[in-house]
Amino acid sequence: MAKTSSSGSNMRHDPEDESIGTCLVEWFCRNQRPLPWRRHYDPYAVWISETMLQQTQMTKVVPYFERWMDRLPNVRAVAEASLDELLQLWEGLGYYSRVRHLKKAADIILARYGGQIPSDEKALRRLPGIGDYTAAAIASLAFGRDVPVLDGNAQRVTARLLDWEKPVEDSHTKKAFQQALRRWMPPGRAREFNQAVMELGSMVCAPRRPACDACPVFSWCRAYAAGTVPHRPVKTRRLAAEQVTVAVAVLHDNGNVFIQKRPPGGLMAGLWEFPGGKVEEGESPEEAVKRELCEELGVTVKLLGKIAEIRHAVTRFRIRLHAFRCVLDPSGQIPTLRSAVEALWVPPAFLDRFAFPSANRRLIRILQEHSGLDL
């Protein structure tokens, strides 16, 4: 049975029909969620929000964004903050290279542009951490430039509207999608149009079970007409998840606990952590933690018991982290750093002052909840 469009007509439209853009903009103006970065579209706020939203859910980002803006209201504040402070504000959002890039970009914006974020896409793309997507988002949302934004949501919506049969990762697919979005975008309405497409992908055109019945543009949608919605977008096969087992030591001495800082570059660079590492094949977590502390710090330890086992996912890795309470054995040994760049013995109450990866932070919460830090 033919559906009735939002305008009351039974007529089907073709995605080539540019009125789809106006329909999307009108829908967005009526249905947009009141998000903090949508209050003023200040370029700095757009830059921070778009950086936080990369790989991260909207609902998770909101409190992080508000805390960041309270503490660091402008580019200068980011340039003048320490990396440790920025990492602490970011802790739990993951993909920590984004923070280091923000810091480097803030230094450049201050030095080269007097603290004003450039409006030009090319200039934006030259800044650390700003790729095609973020540059287009800042140029259109903050400065009203007519450039399309192609994030995962926009990609899915476009693939369905066009009933695109090729994998979305194909090189010419991106170009074709950008051309389509440019065609649909009403001139001068890039801010609303780009957000409309992304918002539609987030709220209506979901990856599974899209709400086509509530979709303002179903009458333009080729996949809807063809019954291929569940098969769009076509994706190339993903790499399988990899299981990793890790063992760490909560090393006590004189009422303090040992923490170390990860080197710059690489995974979770600059974050603090409990020492330890990957459990090798044929090794128990207890053996691994002893070996790792010997290799990493040149110390031998005695295990006083297991504290917790934490399951955690980072990108495609499924991590199982075993944590042990340990002491130096014999006591009095001085740890020598072989991979970490800095180390501290700190009172347990001070652990909240440092930025840790999520699994380590969960371990600290477990220790705190069970008074496990009363040494």
Ligand code: SF4
């Ligand atoms: S009709 Fe369905 S598949 Fe097509 S854009 Fe709307 S929600 Fe997505």
